[in-house]
Amino acid sequence: MTRTPVNVTVTGAAGQIGYALLFRIASGQLLGADVPVKLRLLEIPQGLKAAEGTAMELDDCAFPLLRGIDITDDPNVAFAGANVALLVGARPRTKGMERGDLLEANGGIFKPQGKAINDHAADDIKVLVVGNPANTNALIAQAAAPDVPAERFTAMTRLDHNRAISQLAKKTGASVSDIKRLTIWGNHSATQYPDIFHAEVAGKNAAEIVNDEAWLADSFIPTVAKRGAAIIEARGASSAASAANAAIDHVHTWVNGTAEGDWTSMGIPSDGSYGVPEGLISSFPVTCKDGEYEIVQGLEINEFSRGRIDASVQELVEERDAVRGLGLI
Numbered sequence: 001m002t003r004t005p006v007n008v009t010v011t012g013a014a015g016q017i018g019y020a021l022l023f024r025i026a027s028g029q030l031l032g033a034d035v036p037v038k039l040r041l042l043e044i045p046q047g048l049k050a051a052e053g054t055a056m057e058l059d060d061c062a063f064p065l066l067r068g069i070d071i072t073d074d075p076n077v078a079f080a081g082a083n084v085a086l087l088v089g090a091r092p093r094t095k096g097m098e099r100g101d102l103l104e105a106n107g108g109i110f111k112p113q114g115k116a117i118n119d120h121a122a123d124d125i126k127v128l129v130v131g132n133p134a135n136t137n138a139l140i141a142q143a144a145a146p147d148v149p150a151e152r153f154t155a156m157t158r159l160d161h162n163r164a165i166s167q168l169a170k171k172t173g174a175s176v177s178d179i180k181r182l183t184i185w186g187n188h189s190a191t192q193y194p195d196i197f198h199a200e201v202a203g204k205n206a207a208e209i210v211n212d213e214a215w216l217a218d219s220f221i222p223t224v225a226k227r228g229a230a231i232i233e234a235r236g237a238s239s240a241a242s243a244a245n246a247a248i249d250h251v252h253t254w255v256n257g258t259a260e261g262d263w264t265s266m267g268i269p270s271d272g273s274y275g276v277p278e279g280l281i282s283s284f285p286v287t288c289k290d291g292e293y294e295i296v297q298g299l300e301i302n303e304f305s306r307g308r309i310d311a312s313v314q315e316l317v318e319e320r321d322a323v324r325g326l327g328l329i
């Protein structure tokens, strides 16, 4: 355990997801059981006291891998030397707020954070945006960081991916570990498309096993795509522990790789693959190896999938055009 600690910055550290996330990072679940970490917690001034309370609890866990905790409300300090940044803090939509207002308010958060990452983060920085609207917030941060390779900015669709695996496991009676090669395409929103046409259940094609297009269209896809709203309805607050779990999964897979024969879903800048306009941060099937990801190529996209991918991508185009109109990118 003589390794140099990895600097992990978490924004919105005093929020619900932050509370579910920080203990898992400090215990080694984000990067590995032999990787020491230093935490940098970024909050707004009103959140600093609660973040200090969480830091006290982190101390009280006596995690062997945790080598320090800094708390700040200054992005330039929070991202100094950051190797991994989890951008969780965002402005939620409140009553009477239009979509444009939400994008503008989040631009006020993600633009300066992108600039601070550009100016102060470590050369190997990897960024995961969790705060909604995650794909477009990632685009805003990325645009403000021209010196950082664009592919280091990613958005979280791993929660959707995990939700889809769980629903498919229930439907087929398989265990979740038997399900491979599932894909979330598009936006982390109700237009996302969870695709089982290339997925496998215990080595057999999932769509053939299910063999029920009505279930796909009327049950599976809406259940996965609207799960976030269903959790809010049930809990009175948005998903937190499952979102933190997905953030851990996303970064762990990015850093440590996908299993042989499997892939995962990540919101990443498009290279034009599968007809998704270049530069949009959209969810794709990806494999990861040696800290890099690659889009899975050559999948045949049937008519059922094509229309759904295009609809979600169209929403991303509209979000991109809106933030462009606001001068945020």
Ligand SMILES: NC(=O)c1ccc[n+]([C@@H]2O[C@H](COP(=O)([O-])OP(=O)(O)OC[C@H]3O[C@@H](n4cnc5c(N)ncnc54)[C@H](O)[C@@H]3O)[C@@H](O)[C@H]2O)c1
Binding pocket: 011, 012, 013, 014, 015, 016, 017, 018, 042, 043, 044, 046, 047, 088, 089, 090, 091, 092, 109, 129, 130, 131, 132, 133, 134, 156, 157, 159, 160, 188, 238, 239, 240, 243
């Ligand atoms: N991508 C996904 O799958 C997914 C899933 C669940 C939730 N989310 C999103 O994650 C975000 C956080 O959710 P939560 O439940 O933790 O919310 P929360 O309101 O409990 O916490 C957000 C925290 O961010 C802080 N914050 C606000 N502006 C900040 C800034 N400029 N810098 C640093 N901190 C700031 C707030 O003070 C607050 O403590 C929301 O946008 C939510 O919609 C995304």
Ligand SMILES: O=C(O)C[C@H](O)C(=O)O
Binding pocket: 132, 159, 227, 228, 229, 231, 238, 239, 243
């Ligand atoms: O916070 C939300 O709007 C929902 C969240 O993105 C989720 O998917 O659970």
